[in-house]
Amino acid sequence: MMKAIVKLYALIPVFSLLIFSGYAQDEFPSQIWHKGNVYGIDGQGVSGLLKYDLDNNLVQMKGDVIQTLTAANVAYFEIFDEVYGGVRKFYSLPYALNGDYEVPVFFEVLTEGDQIALLCREYIATDARNINTMGGMGMNPFFGPQTMMGYRLAFNYYFFKEGAIERYSMKKRDLFEMLPGYEDEISLFMRKNRLEHDKRGDLLRITAYYNELDKN
Structure with a gap:
């Protein structure tokens, strides 16, 4: 490929x-x-x-x-x-x-x-x-939790x-469409290893497993 x-x-x-x-x-x-x-x-x-x-x-x-x-x-x-x-x-x-x-x-x-x-x-x-901002007097009861704007790495x-x-939608049903032919095997592999369909490391392991299955 x-x-x-x-x-x-x-x-x-x-x-x-x-x-x-x-x-x-x-x-x-x-x-x-x-x-x-x-x-x-x-x-x-x-x-x-x-x-x-x-x-x-x-x-x-x-x-x-x-x-x-x-x-x-x-x-x-x-x-x-x-x-x-x-x-x-x-x-x-x-x-x-x-x-x-x-x-x-x-x-x-x-x-x-x-x-x-x-x-x-x-x-x-x-x-x-x-983020709950706790000072010497405690959190301000009139405003409650404060919202902090930050950034994160996403993919x-x-x-x-x-x-x-093909772009992956991050939906589980679409993962099986992207990796056709082995839905039962992949589902079992994900359950046994507690893998998610939308996490970087998990997607990598699932795809590598699919490629090994497809060699057989």
């Missing part, structure tokens, strides 16, 4: 995994310089400090000057996340992100097999949380299969 990606850029990908629970507000991964490598569409790689911007599909390289590259001239880039430890890989793939016209878009590859790959795109979402997930990228 991933041969379709290889044909796009004439590269042989080697995928690795990083599972992380979240970052502090000032430590979102897209706001940090990471050690990594950038590979152009000609296959040539350059190493350095990288920062990525998935909203605008850009990757920056830090040197004497900061060089900004777009998904149109990058085949893929990889970073080593020093906060959580692990290599993460992002591929530039054609996709109609906003409308019907396909453009190069960066996707992180979480896991892949002969039939299906699980991709994702992270973003920073607003997170409103109720959109996609499945790459049959040469096309």
